[in-house]
Amino acid sequence: MSAEPHTLTELSRSLQARSVTAEAVTERCLAQIGAHDRSINAFITVLADEARAQARAADQEIASGRYRGPLHGIPISLKDLFDLRGTPTTAASRVRRSHVAARDSVVAARLRTAGAIFVGKTNLHEFALGTTNEDSAYGPVLHPLDHSRSPGGSSGGSAASVLANMAYASIGSDTGGSIRIPSAACGLVGLKPGIGEIPLDGVVPLSATLDHVGPMCRSVEDASMLHQALAGISNPAPIKARGLRGLRLGIPRPYFFELLDSDVAARFDEACERLRQASVVLEDVVIAHASDVPSIYTHIALPEAAACHAQTLESSPHDYTANVRHRLEMGRYILGEDYVRAMRGRDVVTRDVNAALDGRDGLLLPTLPVPAIKLGAATVSVNGSEEPVRSITLRLTQIFNISGHPAITLPCGTTDEGLPVGAQVVGSRTLELLSVAAALEPLMRST
Amino acid sequence: MTVDQWLQSALGDADRRGLAELRPLLEGLARATASLRAADWNIDLTDEPADPPAEHVR
Numbered sequence: 001m002s003a004e005p006h007t008l009t010e011l012s013r014s015l016q017a018r019s020v021t022a023e024a025v026t027e028r029c030l031a032q033i034g035a036h037d038r039s040i041n042a043f044i045t046v047l048a049d050e051a052r053a054q055a056r057a058a059d060q061e062i063a064s065g066r067y068r069g070p071l072h073g074i075p076i077s078l079k080d081l082f083d084l085r086g087t088p089t090t091a092a093s094r095v096r097r098s099h100v101a102a103r104d105s106v107v108a109a110r111l112r113t114a115g116a117i118f119v120g121k122t123n124l125h126e127f128a129l130g131t132t133n134e135d136s137a138y139g140p141v142l143h144p145l146d147h148s149r150s151p152g153g154s155s156g157g158s159a160a161s162v163l164a165n166m167a168y169a170s171i172g173s174d175t176g177g178s179i180r181i182p183s184a185a186c187g188l189v190g191l192k193p194g195i196g197e198i199p200l201d202g203v204v205p206l207s208a209t210l211d212h213v214g215p216m217c218r219s220v221e222d223a224s225m226l227h228q229a230l231a232g233i234s235n236p237a238p239i240k241a242r243g244l245r246g247l248r249l250g251i252p253r254p255y256f257f258e259l260l261d262s263d264v265a266a267r268f269d270e271a272c273e274r275l276r277q278a279s280v281v282l283e284d285v286v287i288a289h290a291s292d293v294p295s296i297y298t299h300i301a302l303p304e305a306a307a308c309h310a311q312t313l314e315s316s317p318h319d320y321t322a323n324v325r326h327r328l329e330m331g332r333y334i335l336g337e338d339y340v341r342a343m344r345g346r347d348v349v350t351r352d353v354n355a356a357l358d359g360r361d362g363l364l365l366p367t368l369p370v371p372a373i374k375l376g377a378a379t380v381s382v383n384g385s386e387e388p389v390r391s392i393t394l395r396l397t398q399i400f401n402i403s404g405h406p407a408i409t410l411p412c413g414t415t416d417e418g419l420p421v422g423a424q425v426v427g428s429r430t431l432e433l434l435s436v437a438a439a440l441e442p443l444m445r446s447t
Numbered sequence: 448m449t450v451d452q453w454l455q456s457a458l459g460d461a462d463r464r465g466l467a468e469l470r471p472l473l474e475g476l477a478r479a480t481a482s483l484r485a486a487d488w489n490i491d492l493t494d495e496p497a498d499p500p501a502e503h504v505r
Contacts, residue, residue, distance in 0.1 A: 295483040298476065322468070330472045333457045334480075335448070341483055348488040 004028075008168045008222040012070040015062060022062070022073030022117060025168075026055035029075040029119050032166045039147060042160040044080045044090055044138050046120040051075065054117045061115070070225045070236060072115030077167040079158045080121035081128060082213075083202035084108045091204045092126045092136040094319040095312050105202025107171060107213055107230055114229045119167050122157030126324045128173055128206045129305060130154055131181050131393040132373060135321040140375060143185065145419065149372040152182030152393070158216050159186040169217035169226055173203060175210045176297060177367075177397030180409040183216050184367035184422025187411045189441075190216045191223040192397075193430045195404030198230045207304040209346070210297075210401040220438040223408065227430065241438035242361075244278045249364040249425075250285035250356050256396055259382045261370045263415035267446065268366050271412050271423055274443045282364070285356045289348055290399065294391060296349060297398045299342035302331030350403040357405075357428050362436050367409040367422035369395055396424060406430040408437050413446030450481045 004020070005011035014020040030048050037043050058073035083089050083101035085108075090096050104112060111118075123141045125133045133141040133156025141156040143149040144164040151160045155172030159182035162170050172179040174192040183190025191214040198213040205211060215226035221239055228236035251272070257265070272282055306313075309328045317325055356363060369392055370380050379386040400407040405426050412423035423444050427433030448456075454477040461469040 289486070289488065292482070292486045292488075295479040295486075298479050299483055326466070326468055326472055329461075329466060329469055330476055333453075333460075333473065333476070335453065338480055338483060341486075341489060344490070345483065345486060345488060 007219045008074055008217055009070070009219060009225060011074060011168055012072075012225070015073040016067060018062065022055040022058040023052070025073070026051050026075045026117050026119065029166050032164060033119065036144075036164055037166065040142050040144055040160050040164055041139050042122055042141055042157040042164065042166060043077070043120045044092065044123050044157070045087055047087065047118050051117050051119045058115055058117065068113070068115035069234075071111065071229050073117060074169070075117045075119045075167050076111065077120050077122045077158060077161040077170040078108065078118060079124050079155050079170065079172045081124065081173050081204045082108055082171060084118060084121065087121060089121070089204060090137070091128070092124045092138055093321075094137045095316055101202070103202070106199040107203065110229055110232055111171070120161075122155070122161050122170060124157055125154035126321050127204065127305075127309070128154040128175060128178055129324050129327055131177065131390060132375075133157065133182070134375060135323045137321065142375070143372050146372065148374055149419075150185070150375050152185035152368070152372060154178040155216060156182045159183055159188055162186070162188055162216055162218065169215055169222055171226070171230070172214065172216050173206070174212045174214060174401065175206045175301060176394045176401055179212070179214050179216055180367050180397050180407060180422070180424060181393055184409045185372040185420060187414070187420030188216050188218060189220055189223050189408065189410055190214065191227060191408045192400065192406060193227060194406040197430060205308050207301045209300050209304060212401065220408070220410070220434060220441045224434045224438070227434070239434050239438050242435045244275075244280050244439050246279065246281065247436065247439065248281045248283065248360045249275070249362050250283055250360045251364050252285050252287045252290065252356060254286050255290035256365050259369055259385065259387060259392060259395065260366060261382055261415070263371065264366050264369060264421050267413035267415070267421040268423055270446060271444050272364075275440065278443060283360070285363070287356050287399070288352045289345070290352075292345055293349060293399045293402060294394070296342045296345040296402055297394070299334055299338050300346065300402070302327065303334040303339050306331030306334075346402050349399060353399070353403040353405055353426070357426070361427070362433060363426040365396055365424050366412075367396060367424040368393060371415045371417070371419035371421065400426055406433045408433060410437060410441055410444045412444045450477050450484065453477070453480070
């Protein structure tokens with residue numbers, strides 16, 4: 001596709017100006033799906049007829065002056081965890097093969113009201129319990145830039161659909177990093193808002209304490225527009241980037257920087273130098289109990305997930321993929337006293353992140369310590385050390401699910417092999433974070 | 448229940464349920480549980496009164 005809007009925001013302006021139609025844009029997205037999804041496997045359900053009908057309706061409304069706002073006529077995809085009335089919500093599992101949503105999730109309803117076009121439901125790591133999108137009843141999603149690699153997960157199909165121009169944005173979920181990890185692996189912007197900001201009604205749950213919903217898209221401006229729609233703001237306003245001079249960011253080096261691919265570290269350091277040249281103040285900070293985060297996360301996420309799945313683990317265990325079933329079964333063994341310990345640890349880590357943010361405009365660190373992982377890999381080599389895929393992919397993101405702070409990943413160049421690198425900005429409040437991210441965004445992308 | 452006692456109980460139960468594949472996962476979980484219990488923020492009733500758990504606010 002050439003000479004056409006790249007971001008959702010650009011497309012929105014073109015639609016409002018009627019220099020392009022929703023029908024034409026939707027048709028191009030569907031053509032991309034038709035041409036490439038067999039090799040990428042980003043979608044579980046393609047809603048071609050519904051999308052065309054929505055697009056025609058959008059064009060008629062826009063032409064008659066009934067413009068709904070910046071999402072009107074925009075083709076987007078939804079991770080197949082979100083109920084969309086009349087369509088299956090499979091969660092990429094045979095467990096839910098008979099399910100058809102009776103009503104929209106709150107997220108889908110808000111997007112529908114805003115005039116978005118739903119091109120389809122995207123593939124994911126089964127029940128969102130994984131970071132590679134390899135364990136799915138519908139097969140793995142392949143990275144659009146390198147089919148031997150995972151696009152990350154669990155919202156891998158969502159990320160792939162946006163990268164491969166099958167949608168202008170997607171909505172994902174994030175329990176330990178499942179928006180940010182695939183967004184970083186695919187060179188996208190991915191926002192995990194603050195805890196509780198976006199309703200989870202009609203979303204298949206994984207962990208009540210850690211689940212978040214957010215957008216995956218091509219710019220901070222796009223993320224802001226989508227975030228406002230998801231939050232139910234009916235008149236979204238463009239984000240205002242704050243000034244760079246004097247912006248103060250903390251870099252939590254201990255623990256978070258101990259295992260980093262050399263290319264990821266290099267792109268991050270180069271971006272930091274660009275920020276310093278622009279008079280951004282960068283200071284090293286310590287998050288005191290960072291090394292406790294993996295055990296805290298495990299002892300919250302797994303028992304909460306197991307509680308959701310206890311009935312179906314008994315009634316239809318063989319409908320799960322083996323890896324996901326085993327992790328859920330593991331969660332059933334965690335003692336209540338250890339869950340309570342982990343919840344206390346959550347309070348401690350939250351105070352630690354608050355302390356690191358105190359007096360600063362945000363924290364800055366890489367999003368994913370390694371580039372997109374090879375499919376089938378159980379471990380990945382990081383500076384000579386073999387690290388399990390799960391733990392290394394979650395290492396930089398899961399803490400902010402525990403603490404609930406909003407966090408956004410921004411594209412930060414590519415590795416020498418051309419694989420995307422992401423940088424993560426963390427804040428205290430989502431609106432302020434987006435303002436900071438909008439300022440940083442052009443400098444984080446390498447020249 | 449110590450972590451070792453928990454692990455032996457869990458391994459036995461997994462074997463009885465025909466889930467021997469859980470063995471390495473449970474052994475890994477035991478290490479994580481030991482780490483969790485060793486953290487310095489855990490309540491120790493023999494120590495000075497602990498800070499009350501904070502309400503989860505940001």
